[in-house]
Amino acid sequence: MYSWKTRRHDVERDGELTLYWEANGDPVSDDYDSDDTSAGELWRIWRKTYPIDEHAEARWGAGAVHISWFIGGAAAYEFAPHAVNLFGNDAETFLDHFTMPIEVATGEPIQWTRLPVEDKLWNENRADKGGFIQEATGWKPSPLQPVFWPDQLAEACGLFIPQR
Secondary structure (H helix, E strand, C coil): EEEEEEECCCEEEEEEEEEEEEEECHHHHHHHCCCCCCCHHHHHHHHHHHHCCHHHHHHHHCCCCEEEEEEEEEEEEECCCCCCCCCCCCCCCHHCCCCCCEECCCCCCCCCHHCCCCCCCCCCCCCCCCCCHHHHHHCCCCCCCCEECCCHHHHHHHHCCCCC
């Protein structure tokens, strides 16, 4: 449990915070329903639609896909501080809108990399945006991990790999 204040109105907020991740192009799932499209099928659609992430590849090499990070929970949803931003803009983060969260039990400032990473699922019970990635592979990123290589995951899981 954390406590922080809004910068604009100095209103105190308390609650749990989590890290939410979004891989480049994973909102492709917005156009599908988990009742009609399996995680594996959506993986194939995603990789065919977004076979290359030029920004990530320019920095990390062939096959790299960027991960964007957000802080969520307790009426907050903002870009995560300390996450790699590949797009050259000065995107505002959680700390532009709120003060540094303090852990209520200890009085210590938050350690961003210790926040839990949200599970994103794609099944009969949940159809999270981009949840097909975790559902199809059993994998989710480490806190604030800037990039991953989906073809490596696909090879390990027997999933579709696009031709380059």
